[in-house]
Amino acid sequence: MLSRIDALPRDSRDTLFLLLVIAWIVLPQVANLPVWCVALTGGVLLWRGWLAFSGKPLPGKWWILGLLVVATGATLFTHRTVLGRDAGVTMIVVLLAFKTLELRARRDIFVVFFLGFFTMLTNFFFSQSLLTAAAMLVALLGLLTALVNAHMPVGKPPLRQAAKTAMWMALLGAPVMAVMFVLFPRLAPLWGIPSDAMSGRSGLSATMQVGNIASLVLDESIAMRIQFEGAAPQQSDLYFRGPVLGSFDGREWRAIQLRLGARNVNPLAGPAQLQVSGTPVKYEVTMEANNRPWLMVLDAAIKPPNVPGFETAMTGELLWLTNRPITDLLRYKAESYTNFRHGPGARAALQPDYMEIPLRLNPRTQALALQLSRQPGVAEAGDEAFVDAAMKYLRSGNYRYTLEPGQYGENTADEFWFDKKEGFCEHIASAFAVLMRAGGVPSRVVTGYQGGERNTVDGFWVLRQSDAHAWTEVWLERRGWVRVDPTSAVAPGRIGAFQRLQAPQGVIASALGNMSPGLAANMRAAWEALNNSWNQWVLNYTQSKQLNMLKDLGFESPSWEDLSYVLLGLIVAVSLLGAGWTLWDKREHDPWLRLLQRVRKRLVEAGIELPAAAPPRHMAAAVTARFGDAGRDLASWLLKLESLRYARSSTTSLSALQREFKQMPWPA
Incomplete structure (x- = not known):
């Protein structure tokens, strides 16, 4: 096969290589493109490859x-x-593929090159990960190789030669790229993503249907990374608060105090009435883009998180919001107190939604609430005893924590408590909240992330989409809203000890994990630490970091203008340095000048005084004046040396003049 490709004409070989590069550029987009687009693009590229291989007309x-x-x-x-x-x-993508069917002239191939470069950049609209960057670096070298190859002379120059030139070009451009990356003023995030960029992105929502959080456990992608200052809290205390859901219609929970954006926080939400105690936990969050306006913070943060470029506000449910959805990797600092109390002190101040359930639904759960409330000592002790009785009932009822409880119907709470007796965290939290309301205890469902794991390579805590969790908050007299996690009664290992339900793994991952679980875990930790470094130093290189760098250089109050001045000054300095190096190199390393200096040195040794910048014609006249006819050959050689440098056309080469100089008899 390779011998047949080598026997192809130059144009066919070049076309096949270009098609291979285009296929590599489009490959990372396959998951983001419609099926018909992938099929059509692949079919056109294969068709064009067959035409090139067989020599058929376009x-x-x-x-x-x-x-x-x-x-x-x-x-x-x-x-x-x-x-x-x-x-x-x-x-x-389809236009790039179609354009390969029009490679009839030189301008056509340049259009393909430019479309290829543009298509390569569109990969970063979907992912800015280290793996994507590495793949696009290979694509860049491939396009540069094809571009260099298109400019090489006729014949069949080896592709290795074009690849070497392309790599040298990339290396020469790397310092310029690094300087522009560090100093070019950032007026916006590194990649501005259009409004539809986050469609289909998994994550927490402002609504929860019983069963939809279970689907997140199938997503092992990272939701956020946490770096604590000092010791991290106990894993059982790592509750990162998301949307709070208080309205329930029997099937779906909805947020009642959440609006999109910090500027539109519901004014009816009222103050959170947050009281904290103990030592705050300080930490930094690196959160992946999710196209949502909420900030994940550890329960509970009383001070606004430090989020550069965003306005923040807290709802009455302790949820921190930004003034716009988060569409880029975001890093922010926060401090939280794991010991806190919040909520109104009187039941009359609560919104009615926290106590309402559809009366016609879940009749058996309502009967269960009545049964628990009539237990000895419960009615006299109040709501707190009712909550304890419900948790005890849950612990002793042989309930099971599972990802696959089957399809739930209209009476979701009844099915959990009496029929299925199994479910994921949102099944348990939802059924528990309904039971609380049926017993007269105000309750709501809180969604967020719980737990996480510490990366042993870089020390960051990693929370994945599979760490998404739902728990319950109940309102108790004189205590306000109190977190009650009913999942801990069914599966205590889920809270604190990191015993997560795992999604089915692929064949390769399963085989590697079975052979060496430690090796698989270490490889994963190392790769994620490398990705985290990429996020911290490249994707999250923000304007504030640029200005902090200027502060380190001595600027008191740096601004965009100062950054521009530094960049401009560096460009001028490098330009002057390059110009000086060019002049020095031309003077010191120009073979014509070196040969002229050798002649001048010999003439000075022969007793002829010459200026340092004497041209060949001046030297020839001095030779004739000193040696007469004996110096005729040397004078003629000097004139030919001058003609080689300055005449429009010369039939003599420098190498020929060098040989003549070595063989020329020197006049006495």
């Missing part, structure tokens, strides 16, 4: 026009528009 313009009409119609059908990120990337 299709006519009507073929390409027909394909374009089909692709445009399919894009409109899939995305309902040709604008926006998803539709735009779909169109650019």
